[in-house]
Amino acid sequence: MAARVQAIDEWLPQTQCTQCSYPRCQEYAVAIAAGEADINQCPPGGDITIRGLASLLGKIGKPLNPEFGVHKTKQVAVIDEAVCIGCVMCIKACPTDAIIGTAKAMHTVIEQDCTGCELCVEPCPVDCIDMVEQQQSPDLTWRWPDYSPAATARARRQTVAKLAREQQREHDKSSLHKLRELRQQKGSDQIKQDIAAALERVAARTDTSPADSDTKK
Numbered sequence: 001m002a003a004r005v006q007a008i009d010e011w012l013p014q015t016q017c018t019q020c021s022y023p024r025c026q027e028y029a030v031a032i033a034a035g036e037a038d039i040n041q042c043p044p045g046g047d048i049t050i051r052g053l054a055s056l057l058g059k060i061g062k063p064l065n066p067e068f069g070v071h072k073t074k075q076v077a078v079i080d081e082a083v084c085i086g087c088v089m090c091i092k093a094c095p096t097d098a099i100i101g102t103a104k105a106m107h108t109v110i111e112q113d114c115t116g117c118e119l120c121v122e123p124c125p126v127d128c129i130d131m132v133e134q135q136q137s138p139d140l141t142w143r144w145p146d147y148s149p150a151a152t153a154r155a156r157r158q159t160v161a162k163l164a165r166e167q168q169r170e171h172d173k174s175s176l177h178k179l180r181e182l183r184q185q186k187g188s189d190q191i192k193q194d195i196a197a198a199l200e201r202v203a204a205r206t207d208t209s210p211a212d213s214d215t216k217k
Contacts, residue, residue, distance in 0.1 A: 004033045011052040013147040014155035015044045016095035017117035019069045024095070024159060032057075040064050044116070046071035048143055074146035075131040076114040077121070081106045083128035090120035090129060096158040115147075115155050 009029040020041040022028040031037035032053065039053040040062050047064065054061040064071060077099070079090070086104040098114040101107030111134075121129050138145030144152075 001033060005029045007056060008032050008053060009156075011045065011049050011056065011143075012042055013044045013049070013115075013144050014152045014159070015115040015117045015147075016155065016159050017044060017115070017119065019043050021068065024163075025156070038062075038065065041068045043069035043071050044074070044147075045144070052143065074134045075116045075118075076111050076134050077109045077116070077118070078130050078132050079107050079109055080128040080130070081108065083126055085126055087125060089123040089125065093119045093123045095119060095162065096155050097162050098158075112151070113154065113158065115151075 005026070006029075009026050012025040012029060014025050016024055018024075020028045020037070022031060022037070028037060028041065032039060039057065039059060040050050042049045043064060045052075050064065051061050053059070077090075079099075084101075084107050086101060086106060088101065088103050088107070090107060091099045091101060095117060096113055096115055098110050099107055099120060100110060116131065116134070118131055121131065134146065139148045142148055
């Protein structure tokens with residue numbers, strides 16, 4: 001199954017755009033391999049991807065399903081740096097780490113890393129991101145003129161790297177939360193022990209009080 005998924009994934013341009021209804025290209029590949037998704041759900045790949053997948057899987061080709069979008073020439077995101085407020089929402093949304101910047105500082109798109117997924121556009125609160133047609137010569141030697149072998153490989157690699165970082169971050173948060181809970185529990189247990197010890201001391205003093213001594217006489 002792994003080899004089959006990889007072969008299918010090679011026919012996806014790695015835009016990570018989610019138009020296919022899956023969060024990443026690889027998950028769409030997994031769904032196709034499992035028979036849970038059709039081969040015509042990738043607008044960026046268009047007819048080239050559909051024909052490639054049909055040949056690979058022994059299926060009959062079909063038109064792109066319009067429910068998932070339409071094929072169009074690749075575009076890249078451009079940030080109006082004069083308007084950008086440095087909210088980092090676009091950085092969080094970008095699946096390939098194609099946007100650089102820090103909080104409250106200007107953000108910039110690394111054009112060669114941008115897949116044109118458009119996922120950064122909607123989260124921007126000041127509407128300072130535009131999608132513009134890519135200004136570069138198409139690679140006519142590759143299956144997709146708009147997506148070179150280097151670009152698709154880089155997008156796949158950077159997507160995996162970002163996902164790994166996010167998973168590690170969530171793991172660290174979970175571990176920190178558990179550590180805090182443990183410390184709180186230990187603190188609570190210590191308080192209970194201190195109270196119990198105090199009660200024992202009070203009880204001991206009561207047992208040896210002067211009134212008890214006079215009674216015994």
